[in-house]
Structure formats: structure tokens, C-alpha cells
Amino acid sequence: MAVLLTAAGAFVYWRVEYALDRDLDSELATATGTLRPLVAADGSVDDRQAADATGVAWQVLRPDGSVVASGVNAPAVPLVTPGDLAAAGDGSVTVDTGRFLPAAKAPFRARVTTLQPDDTALVVAIRRDHRDEALRELLLQLLVAGFGALVVAGVVGERLAHAALAPVERYRRRASDIAAGRSGLRLEVPEDRDDEVTRLGHTLNRMLDTLENALERERRFVNDASHELRTPLTLLTSRIQLARRRSRSVEEHEAVLAELEVDVTRLAALAEHLLTLSSHEQARPAGAAATTDLAATARHGVEHRLLAGVDALGDVLVEAAPGPVVVPLTGMDAERLLGNLLDNARVHGKPPVRVRVRATDDWVVLEVADAGAGMPAELLGNATGRFARAADARSRPGSGLGLALVDDIVRGAGGELRLCHAGVHHPAVPALDGPCDHSSAMTVSVVLPRVP
Template sequence: MSRLRTRVARLPLRVRLVAGFSAATLVVLIAAAGFVYWRVEYALDRGLDGELEQAGGTIAPLVRASGIVGDRDAADATGVDWQVIGEGGVLLDHSGPTDTDPMLGQHQLAQIGATPRTLNIGDFLPGGRAPYRVRAIETGNDQYLVVGVRRDHRDEALRELVLQLLVAGIGSLIITAFVGDRLARAALRPVERYRQQAAAIAAGAAELRLDVPDLRDDEVTRLGHTFNDMLAELERALDRERQFVSEASHELRTPITLLAGRIQLARRRRRTAEEHERILSELEIDVDRLARLADGLLALGTASPVGAAGTVATAHVEHADLAVVAARIVNQRRLVDPGHAGDVTLELLTPHASVALADLALERILTNLLDNAVRHGAAPVRVVVDRPAPGWARLLVADAGPGMPPDLLRTATQRFARATEARTRPGAGLGLSLASALVGQGGGQLRLCHGGEHVSFPSASPEGAVAIACEHGPEMTATVLLPTYSGF
């Protein structure tokens, strides 16, 4: 059985479809032919049975105790052949054509009870024993009256019916197989065309798309549209990866070039220990910048992908309290830099706000937003945690700095996006990009606002997210909206 399944599975799909369709048609034809044959046979036998029943009712009273029919003329007038068979299968009396051979054997007579029994004897196919439809009636004294009629016309009609059904069935099967093959070819023709185009795409034709008819909407065309969408998304992903590699190599080139230049400069002449210490301090700055850049790239690369808006694309959902994390991060910054402890203020307008993000992810989001506000903005920096609407938690980080120009505001979450004047400051332009990726992982949204300009990342708002208008004040604000966690 397993070998048969393997061989069938290796057949072309078109062949399997036609074979399955033909097999189903064959079963239906056999069932229909069997039903028609049974109904015709029943109708023909019913006519013969009525004749036999009438003849048996006429002849049975004429059979004497000796087994001889008293009025042979009346018995022969029924128009059927008859026999009277006694004990041991001895033929006691009969009509002319039946000759001296009993129509029923002893074992058949033994199965007849008080109720008359009707059965067929002889061969259905021509050339054999004469076919009869007989009715056996027990007359008493171990004697049986057997009346019978020839089935020649009945069998001839059934043989003709079988032949017609066979011819019609074979013809129908051939036609349905041909039509099924044409339909299968027509249905699979677009699939084969898609395969050829996909092979061309795999061979390097990246700009090629599947040729999907615009006026059709079936399973094959929907498959083509889905495949085209997948190709477009893969192309966008490749473009993003190429851009990332290009930008990363550009950003890494600067600290690496500085390191190589300083090392070459240090080797040009002998230096004192103090000079080497100073050179090592300068190299440490460049190495630290390179390490921070590498850490940012690794963190951004390990951020989980996001599905549809508001959907977390991870198999296991972790959760943490946004208010608790915000309080801990702000207090840690105050302890590390007590001289500027008053530069950051915290407003917890809700004591608890559980969201579908891990504690470490929330720390990275808030830390990156605070670092961005401190490096590129100005004190005071406000951190606010509240619940602007049922089912949603908000984290707002606002600073009194110069903010961002509108062009940069719209691209602020792109990797290595930095203002011209910010390139001399610490950082690699990955903080907002990482924050946006982590917020999307939690099914939320990052909104940047300054000077009346409002930009949301991603561009489509999550389903059910509260609308927050951008204030026209001087502050630069970064707002994180996250759906609250309810144990889903």
C-alpha cells in the first residue's frame, strides 16, 4: 500500500486529478447502471410472477392425491408449463414441453414450505440450459406443483440493457476523462506559467512579477497576487538590508579610520610613557564609540519582528509594569548623576500599567528616549506614565530642546538618521530606531511631535489606539502607546 501511494504521489498532478475524477465517475456510473438494471429486472419479473401466480391458483386444485392432474385441458389452457413432483424428486405428471426432467431438484424442493416460492432456473446467457421463471407450490402428501414460463424475452431485454449500459458507461467515462483532462490542463496552465516565471525570478530576474489576470478572482489568481506581494516584500526587505549594510559600513568606517590613523601616528616616533597614556586615552574614546555602535546594531537586529498592527509576533508573550520600570530607570539616573537629578522629572498618573513587553525591552525604550532627550534636547526632561484611554498605556518623554526639523522628524526612526549638527555629539543614530522596533513588538506605536508636526511609527495606527493631538508648544515629545496586558 505504501509503495502504491508513493507511485501515485509521483504522478503529475494533472494525471492524479483526471484519475480521481474518472474513478469517481466510474463509481457513479456503476451505481446508476445497477439501479436501472434492478428496476427493469424487477418490472419484468413482476409481470411473469403475476402470470405464474394466476396459473398456479388454477392448476393446484386440479392435482389429485395420486399426483395426476384431473383436468389437463384446463391446466394446459393457462399457457404455462407445469410439473407435479412427488417424494424423492419423482415426476408424477407434467405438461408437454417440460419433458420428463424435473425443473427443480430435491434439495430445492426441500426448501419450499407452506408459502409458494418463486425462483429462476436455467442460464442467463444464450446457448445454455433453457431459462425458466418457476413457482413451486406444496399441494400435500409430499407433492409439489411447479409452474414455469420461459424467460427468453425477459433475458433478451436484460442482456440488451446490459450492453447499452456498458456502451453508455464506457462512452461517458471516456468523455468525462477527456473533459476532466481539458479542465485540469486549463486550471493548471496558470500554475505552470507561475512556475516558469518563478524560475526566472530565482535565476536573477528580480524585477519580474507573476502575470496575474485582472478580471479573474479565483484560487489561482489569489495565489498569484499573494506571491507577488511576497516578492515585493522580499525585495523591500533586501533593499532595507542593503541600505543597512551600506549605512553600517559607512558609520563603522569613521571610528575604524580614526583608530588606524591614531595607531599609525603613534608609531612614527618614540614616545614617553605619558604620551602613550594620552594616546591610549584617545584610542579608548574611539573604541568606546565603536563598541556602542556595535551594541546598537546588535540590539536592533535582535528586536522581534512585528506582524499586523497591534499583534505581537512572538510565540511567548512576556509582560512588565510600565510605571514600575519608569520609576526605576529615572531613580537610577538620579543616583548615577546626582548633580543633574533635578533635570529629569517623573509623573506617575497611574500606579500600574502592565503591557505586553519584557522588562528589559521597556528599559531599552525609556533609556533610549531619555538618552536622546539629554544628548540632543535640553532640561528639564519630563517623563509621564498614564492611561489615556481604556486598554492603553502611555509613556511620554518631553524635553525643552530645539527639537527636530520636519524632514528629520519624518525619518527619525530610520537607522543612522541624525541631524547635521548632531553628528559631532555622541551616539550613532540608532536609539529611536531601536525604540520604534521594540514598541512595534509590543503592538504599540511611537509618536514624535514638535512645533505642531506629528509623525507616527508605524504609519498606520494600531487598531483601537487612542488619538492624541500634537501640542503646538515648544517641547519636543516622544510618546509611546502600548496596549495594556490582560493575560492574553
């Protein structure tokens, strides 16, 4: 602001000075035009009355600065210096005499014109008192007004900056509360504004959501792992302690090792499921726009499992829509989704197992149905939770994480997982089109958006 006000004041001062000097120069030019014909070759003035009628002080000077003639209250000493005379050359020059600050007693603005052929000079001068007084008054007013404007601008600017940065201070206080351990807090961002600060607030809130989700996933993983791994580890410890209480034969040791192998296998499967589910949740924000043909994945996946002889899957019927049926899933996620559904049907259901892929213009539905006993109606709403298992299913292999992983994959692709058994459906009111087929005892349907 100081630089701006100084520049503005200098411009105003220069324009006023230019206007005042132009008026004086106009008078000097007029007087010079009147006096020049009156000066004789020897420097004398023939008609002094006509010369004095111009109303301005005048002098005729020799090249050495001595005064030949003068009039109208011109001082006895030369109005200009020999240097000014030399500066005029063969033409004319305008010079100011007397100090501006502090004020001189007799300031003049003079026009020096060289006369031929003897190089005498005609000096015409006008007092600058009024001009200098006006400029000094203007300078004083500019200094006072500029200082006042600077003070006002500084105060207003400080207030405006404080008001503009007030949201940042609120963000800082709220961030301090969040850093202190308070969860669920978000920055207070006005909804009716759209500027740099509010956009920063929205970005920070999204960042906090991402961090909180990551922390929640880690916390949930640790809780799930500590809860679910405690039992098999306790069983392993108990079996080892029992085996060491007395001497055993080779056959008895082999039986104990077989029991330990079962427990270790279940423990490894549980850890694998937990790591798979956690890694999939962490990878979801990357949001790669991958697609795959779900119909081809279903056909190839079932054929591969049958050829590999995966636990005698039994009769599996595959009905896939003709042509490519593309969904927003990676090939690995599609295979993982199908594999978990087939594993559930194998472990908890009965053959025949039917895999069906049907499509509309907007949606693709993957159904895996079996002829097993299904699950109780009260469990349908919680079946996709982690470690959710029916009482009679706890004696069978599995960890209760399969449907949780399937639901996570489906929701990440913008789809919906539906469970139907004995006329009971979850969700009761589907959010997406395409009702699930519940002709079998248990049907799990995956509804995904179709990619053109």
C-alpha cells in the same frame, strides 16, 4: 466514476429484473393454484382441458424425475432436475432453467410444488424469452451508456480539475520567478473569491511579505554595519600605523592608547546599537501581548539613572499621571525607549530635562523635553532614520540610531513618535490624538494606545 456507474447500473438492472420476475412469479402462482386441485393422488390429471386452459407448460414428476403427466407444449424431458425437486422439500421453490448468456433455445422459469401423500411434484413453467431479451437489451444499453458517461465524465472531470488547479499553476510560475531573484512580486489572488486556493494564495503572499521584510532587515543591517563600521575601523588602523612609525615614550604610548580606547568604545557602542535595533525588529512578529505601567517606568527609570550617576544628567523633572498608566509594551521596551530619549537629551540637549507622562481615556503621551538648541527644521522629518545626525552633532558621542530604535518600538506598539522644535512639528498632521507640548526648545513625544 467507473465504480459509481457500475453500482448505479447494477442497481437499475436488479430492480428491472426483480419487476419482471415478480410478474412471472405471479402468473406461476395463479397457474399452480389452478392446477394443484386437478392432480390426482397417482399423479394423473382428471381434467386436462381445464389444466391446459391455464396457458402455461406443466408437468407432474415422480421423486426420481420421471414424467407422469404434462401439457401445453411441455417438453418430454423433465423441466427441472432431481436436485430442484429435493430443494422444494414439502413446500415449493422457483427455479430458472436454460442459460441467460448465451441465450438458450428454451429458457423457462418454473415453480416446483411438492404434492402429498406420494411426494409427486407439480412443475409449472413459463417461457423466459421476452424477459431474458429485455434484460439483455437493458444490459447492453447500460454498458453503452455507462461507457459513454465514463468518457464524458473523464473529459469533463479533467477539464474541471485543470481549471480548478489553474491558479495553483499560476502560483507555481510566479513562485519560480520569485525564486529566480525577482523581488516585489506577489501571487495573483482574485479578490472576489474565497476558497481553499485563494486562501492559500493569501497565506503565501503573507509569507512572502514576512520573508522579504526579514531579508530587507538583514540587507539593511549589513549595509548599515559595513557603512558605519568602515570609518571607525579605518581610524583605528590609521592610529595604530601612526603609533608604529617611530619610537615613543611611555607617556606617548598611554596617550595613543587613550585615543584608541575612545575609538573602540564608540565602535562597541555602534555595534551594540545596530544589534539592538536588528534584534528588536526580528522579535516584533512574535507579537506577545505584554503591557507595562509607563508612569511607574518613567519614575523608576529616572531615579535609577540619577542614583547610578549616569553622566551627570542634570536637573530632571518627572511629572507622571496618578495611578497606573498601562501601555502595550514590554517592560524592557519601555525602559529602552525612555533610556534612549534621556540619552539624546543628555548628549544633544541642555538641562533642565522634563519627563512628563499624561493620559486620556484612549491615549498615553510620554514627553521628554530639554532646553537645548534642538535640531534644524529640515532634519525633523528624517531624524528617525538610521544614522541621521545634524552636522554639529557629529562631533558628539552617539551613532544616530537612538531615535530609529524608539520609532521602531513605538510603531510596533501601534503608536506615533512626534518631534517638535521652535513651532515646527513632525508629523505636521498627527495621526493620533494629543498635540505635543512645544513649550521647551526641543520636545520628543511618544503617543501610545492606552490599555484599560
